[in-house]
Amino acid sequence: TYNLCLTVCTWLSPRRWLNLQEYQSKKLMQESGVAVQRFYVADTASEALEAAKRLNAKEIVLKAQILAGGRGKGVFDSGLKGGVHLTKDPAVVGELANKMLGFNLTTKQTPKEGVKVKTVMVAEALDITRETYFAILMDRSFNGPVMVGSPQGGMDIEEVAASTPELIFKEAIDIFEGVRDDQALRMAANLGFKGALQRQAADQIKRLYDLFLKVDATQVEVNPLGETPEGQVVCFDAKINFDDNAEFRQKNVFAMDDMTEADPTEMAAAKWDLKYIGLDGNIACFVNGAGLAMATCDIIDLHGGKPANFLDLGGGVKEKQVYEAFKLLTADPKVEAILVNIFGGIVNCAIIANGITKACRELELKVPLVVRLEGKTALDTHQHWNTCTKVFVLPL
Structure with a gap:
């Protein structure tokens, strides 16, 4: 048990x-005897050119390597359109790589500013x-x-x-x-x-x-x-x-995990076992459980607001996690208010309240905070809010 x-x-x-x-997945497949196209990886345009020559293929496909889909229809800030190109001329591979490497590629799945391409895959194109x-x-x-x-x-x-x-x-x-x-x-x-x-x-x-x-x-x-x-x-x-x-x-x-493309706030949240995804709104959300977190975002949107983030506190929460979560939320310049929505099943509401009051005092909270605690020890938390300003506690 x-x-x-x-x-x-x-x-x-x-x-x-x-x-x-993509190239890392293909390497793992190769090691297990799975049939994949012949390919090389390059970090510079000259390496890409040499790789294309070594392939000695009828046709070559050049792919920008980023952790996002939609590369084929993406656009580089160098002016190049498309993160995937086919050519029969190795020299063209070098020219294209020169317009990919070191430049940002924007696709439907990247941030607006795009993601910098540091590696390209040069592969044999097969019919x-x-x-x-x-x-x-x-x-x-x-x-x-x-x-x-x-x-x-x-x-x-x-x-x-x-x-x-x-x-x-x-x-x-x-x-x-x-x-x-x-x-x-x-x-x-x-x-x-x-x-x-x-x-x-x-x-x-x-x-x-x-x-x-x-x-x-x-x-x-x-x-x-x-x-x-x-x-x-x-x-x-x-x-x-x-x-x-x-x-x-x-x-x-x-060890192959590429952290360089990860959102810094998401990475900071992950260190404290917090699941964070940044959004474009101005109302920060602090919730336990992915389902409740998504529902909270939906309800904010339904009533004309815009959530600034998705934040799932999880179940085995500690006071330090609550404090660190508030540090992340208050560091976002877009945030004009914070909504706490906690259902205390596994979570002890007293731990949440302790973390929030500590954050209010030490972080000098400057935006309104709306707190809704329901469930385990929720009734015992009301004395915490007397020491906090700008806190609105929703009635049980």
């Missing part, structure tokens, strides 16, 4: 999920005769890992599931047996591979499951898993999600 409780409490703690660059979708992920309804595949790849899998659900195939994996040969062959057939390609695809599926186990992944998604005119099955693009609880035994993987 103790171990189970410890596991659940650890899982509930807010964490910053590990993100890897694809057919695109499929394949993933291995943890599924609670199956109590374990599940294979998910579709012959319709290269597009948003949610769209496929909505328009043609009959083209989504699932296969539960027995964790004691792993992916059996018959399962891998059946999934390959469902993906539309035939003959020798079916056996090749089944082999790739089994290797992807080996990778899934090896790196303690929670999801390995390949979109597309493609078929080339030369009769090869290749993983063209992959996304790997990792179990942060396995960091202690995946030190090499977690």
